[in-house]
Amino acid sequence: MFYAAYFRDGVPTSGRPVTFLFNGGPGSSTVWLHMGAFGPVRVLALDEQHTSAPYNVVNNDQSLLDASDLVFIDAPGTGFSRIAGKDKEKAFYGVDQDIDAFAQFITQFLSKYRRWDSPKYVFGESYGTMRGAGLALALQKRDVDLNGVILLSDILNWDLVPDDPQLNPGIDLSYVVALPTYAATAWYHNRVANRPADLQSFLAQVETFATTDYALALMKGNELSDAERQRIAQQLSAYTGLSVAYLLKTNLRIEYGAFQKELLADQSATTGTLDTRFVGATLDPLSKVATWDPQSSAISAAYVGAYNNYVRDRLHYGDGIEFKSGIDIYGSWDYKHQPPGADKALIALPNVLPDLAVAMKQNPSMKVMVNGGYYDVSTPYFAGKFELRHLPVPPSLSANIEYHYYEAGHMVYAHHPSLIEIHDKVANFIRRTSNSR
Numbered sequence: 196m197f198y199a200a201y202f203r204d205g206v207p208t209s210g211r212p213v214t215f216l217f218n219g220g221p222g223s224s225t226v227w228l229h230m231g232a233f234g235p236v237r238v239l240a241l242d243e244q245h246t247s248a249p250y251n252v253v254n255n256d257q258s259l260l261d262a263s264d265l266v267f268i269d270a271p272g273t274g275f276s277r278i279a280g281k282d283k284e285k286a287f288y289g290v291d292q293d294i295d296a297f298a299q300f301i302t303q304f305l306s307k308y309r310r311w312d313s314p315k316y317v318f319g320e321s322y323g324t325m326r327g328a329g330l331a332l333a334l335q336k337r338d339v340d341l342n343g344v345i346l347l348s349d350i351l352n353w354d355l356v357p358d359d360p361q362l363n364p365g366i367d368l369s370y371v372v373a374l375p376t377y378a379a380t381a382w383y384h385n386r387v388a389n390r391p392a393d394l395q396s397f398l399a400q401v402e403t404f405a406t407t408d409y410a411l412a413l414m415k416g417n418e419l420s421d422a423e424r425q426r427i428a429q430q431l432s433a434y435t436g437l438s439v440a441y442l443l444k445t446n447l448r449i450e451y452g453a454f455q456k457e458l459l460a461d462q463s464a465t466t467g468t469l470d471t472r473f474v475g476a477t478l479d480p481l482s483k484v485a486t487w488d489p490q491s492s493a494i495s496a497a498y499v500g501a502y503n504n505y506v507r508d509r510l511h512y513g514d515g516i517e518f519k520s521g522i523d524i525y526g527s528w529d530y531k532h533q534p535p536g537a538d539k540a541l542i543a544l545p546n547v548l549p550d551l552a553v554a555m556k557q558n559p560s561m562k563v564m565v566n567g568g569y570y571d572v573s574t575p576y577f578a579g580k581f582e583l584r585h586l587p588v589p590p591s592l593s594a595n596i597e598y599h600y601y602e603a604g605h606m607v608y609a610h611h612p613s614l615i616e617i618h619d620k621v622a623n624f625i626r627r628t629s630n631s632r
Contacts, residue, residue: 200265213316214265220273221528223270238501243472288528289528290545291540292529316341317345341558344564347617348571354544356369373577376576377435380466380570384471404434412447451484468485469488494609531545548585556592601616
């Protein structure tokens with residue numbers, strides 16, 4: 196497993212915090228957090244525009260080295276990490292297999308660099324939040340307690356991912372928790388009638404509607420009257436900017452990818468998925484859902500190109516080795532997970548909330564920090580808030596969780612004002628919870 200570790204010069208390592216950072220996928224390297232967020236240098240990528248070569252790498256004033264030493268880890272098979280041996284894909288490419296690999300890495304790292312006395316943190320983004328929550332318990336089983344778990348764009352319960360309602364009828368909660376993100380996007384693109392000036396107060400209204408009238412209407416299914424259906428469609432239209440006629444055709448359920456395609460259809464434009472502030476030309480005007488992500492296309496080459504230069508020219512690593520920013524294993528990933536208390540892995544969408552809950556009960560001093568972007572369709576901010584509201588812990592431990600949201604997307608650090616904000620909040624979280632000498 197490849198990693199890049201940064202220790203701050205002139206500061207004793209004894210008692211100094213160390214944070215292990217990773218992106219998700221599954222199948223993603225950690226180039227994004229490394230080159231966009233908290234490493235000592237970062238690439239200057241344009242916001243809401245396509246970034247073209249040559250790429251500019253600058254010293255990162257928002258590096259977390261002011262609060263913690265940093266270890267950026269590439270998941271097995273990604274970046275410069277490689278897997279080998281019989282049944283190697285089966286051994287690494289699954290929920291529990293992946294958590295075990297990272298737990299082994301972290302404990303070996305602590306021994307190699309004599310950091311067992313350090314306050315310890317894991318920082319996971321996207322699928323990395325599932326890994327991070329699972330690691331909290333997996334590391335305890337290796338006698339490693341974490342001071343904190345930091346989640347960015349969290350998805351701990353995969354039942355909350357919107358899917359095709361025609362293929363999975365009766366599963367309605369995912370549409371409820373995605374609605375506030377659609378409303379935030381419509382607000383951003385001026386598609387909300389009588390648009391309020393304040394986003395947060397607007398979203399508070401949408402969250403209330405989503406969890407009351409909208410949720411109840413979806414629960415009624417075919418029992419919903421025509422008058423109720425029309426009323427809900429009109430309110431959905433007011434919040435999302437989509438037409439009443441379109442929402443009635445969708446049976447009030449906005450499929451994953453459909454909103455990005457439809458919101459700006461009159462302009463033949465598609466919004467981003469990871470960050471709906473980004474907009475690009477629609478590839479197929481006749482498609483039902485978006486077929487590309489304008490943000491990914493706008494910034495990915497800049498991150499990967501800048502990192503390839505940086506790691507080879509300044510870190511002097513990787514000659515003759517291909518850097519893999521991501522690998523295509525999402526569809527073949529083993530999603531079975533054995534939660535604490537179960538005698539075998541469950542045949543169900545994975546949910547690591549039980550893992551995090553047990554870890555918090557066994558280590559009541561461990562704190563959890565939740566971060567998300569309002570314009571993220573991939574892991575909607577309200578889904579993350581909703582799932583952690585259902586974490587099976589007593590109120591005293593619920594108080595160990597804090598929430599922070601930003602006017603950005605999935606990669607909140609891609610928006611520079613949000614990068615400054617999240618750096619300050621994460622650094623403060625580490626300082627408050629590290630008991631550092």
